[in-house]
Amino acid sequence: MNLEDLLKELQALIDKYSADDAEPTDEDAARMAELTKSINEIRAQQTATAQTRAATVAAARAAIENGTARRVDAVPLARSANVVGAGNAYDVTDYDAAATRAWVKDVAERAGVQLVEGYALTDAERAAQNHAMEQRAAFNHTTSNTDSVIPVELQNEIISLIDNTAVLWGDMPKQNFPHQFEIIRHKSIDAGDAAQTDEGAAPTDDEKNTFDTLKFEGVEIKKSLKMSRRMAVQSVASFQSYLVSEIAARLSVGCNAHAHARLDNESYGMEKTNKIQTSTANALTKADLAGLLSKLYTYGLSTPKGAIIYANNNVIWNYIAMLEDANGRSYFVDEKNADPSVEGHIFGKLVKRDDSIADGVIIAGYPDLFKGNVFDGPDVMPYIASDGTQNRCFDGYELIDCGLAVPKSFAQLTVKTA
Incomplete structure (x- = not known):
């Protein structure tokens, strides 16, 4: 009963x-x-x-x-909690969000930015921060890698914004090896490429290739942003959004500029013979653009993105878009897609707007064969300017490197001026 x-x-x-x-x-x-x-x-x-x-x-x-x-x-x-008892209670705290808020508050406090919510951490934020520190300590203990100051979620958000605005840098595949390393470059097939044989017969000629190695040592990309003391009163959410968007905007400029510098470098970039000029001054012809594309080689390596044409806005609309056939029909198709840098297509190739390219220059190539690596970052370092301006400063930092796995996978066409 x-x-x-x-x-x-x-x-x-x-x-x-x-x-x-x-x-x-x-x-x-x-x-x-x-x-x-x-x-x-x-x-x-x-x-x-x-x-x-x-x-x-x-x-x-x-x-x-x-x-x-x-x-x-x-x-x-x-x-x-190491207590045996009846009932089930679950820890449903969003620790990732709490850790991010804790990091934003810490950055704001160190930079002297006034937050509406203040700097005090909640119990959940403090627990999440301690847990993140323990995770980094364990990770560093096993890998000898440096700790990641900025939360992973914010790092990924910054990286995504950089890739969307740094056109060439964003197109290339990237790794995250923490130490210096080398990649093997396929420079040419000198003799004995694949050929048809009789059934059961051996190849008629051995393939002879030229390879070398390219060392990735890393270059530092640093960009600063400043905000006045008068501006520095924000909520946690708006301050986080400001940091992410501004740091990404500035780092993207440096990353993309480095990618183009490597592309033009004789050791890391395209082969010297792949740099050509137009046949006539101040004009672009179909033959010129076809000649640019004819310079590209992959040597059978995988290139899922295909060949892409890069140029600045002036060159796209005053040269590439003006190419017409004998009946006055444009070869260029003004067709956008989800990528904001895409302006259209020509000869079946995407045409992307890249403001890092000089006027009068067109670059074409296979971005899948342009290998990149992010050794460290992106990171954010806050401080107050020491020049008396009371500006709140935030330095964005990345340690990166890149180079072509196939030097003939990219080519450059320059419009002659005389």
Whole structure:
């Protein structure tokens, strides 16, 4: 019987003898004593269970606040707090968001930016920050790599913005090796390329290739942004958005400029014979552009993006878009897509606007064969200017490098001026 049934039976016996104040029989008295004992035992058990549950929840909450609770969504909070008890409580705190808020508050405090919410960390933010520090310490202990100051979510957001605005740098595939390394470059097939043979016959000629190596040592890309003290009153969300967009905008300029410098470099970039000029001054012909594309080689390597044509806005609309056939129809197709840098197509190739390219220059190539690496960053370093301006300064930093795996995979066409 449950507690409710026991209480009903006991009350019925009490009511039976309460009307005439008669003494209960020995049998009813024994039953009343038995019922009273069972009721007291059940109530004592319920009280103990409630106290255990209260202790479990209190210990679990304390574990979250001091950062000792395990961050595993599927583990009951009682277990993560090392307390055995009834009931399941779960730690549903968004620690990634909390860690990001904690980092933004820390950057703002070090740069003297006033935040509407202030600098004080909540319990969840402090726990998330401690957990992130422990993760970085464990990672560094096993890999000897430097710790990542900026949260991964913000790093990825900055990288995405950089890739969307740094056209050539954004198109190339990139790795994240922390140490210097070398890539193998395929410079040419000198003899014995694949050829048809009779069934079961050996190749008629051995293939002879020229390879060399390219060392990636890393170059530092640094860009600063400043905000006046008058501007420096923001919410956490708006300040985070400001940092991400401004740092990405400035780093993208440096990364893309470095990519073009490497492309033009005799050791890291395109082969010297792949740099040509137009046939006539101040004009571009179909033959000139076809000659540019004819210079490109992949040597059978995978190039899923295909060949892409890059030029600045002036060259695209005053030269490339003006190419016409004998009937006056343009070869250039003004067709946009999700990539904001795409201006259209010509001869089946994408034409992208890249403001890092000089006037009168057209570059074509396979970006999949332009290999990049991000050794470190992007990172954000805050400080207050020491020149008396009271400007709040934020330095964006990346350690990167890049180079062509096939020197003939890119070519350059310059419009002659005379």
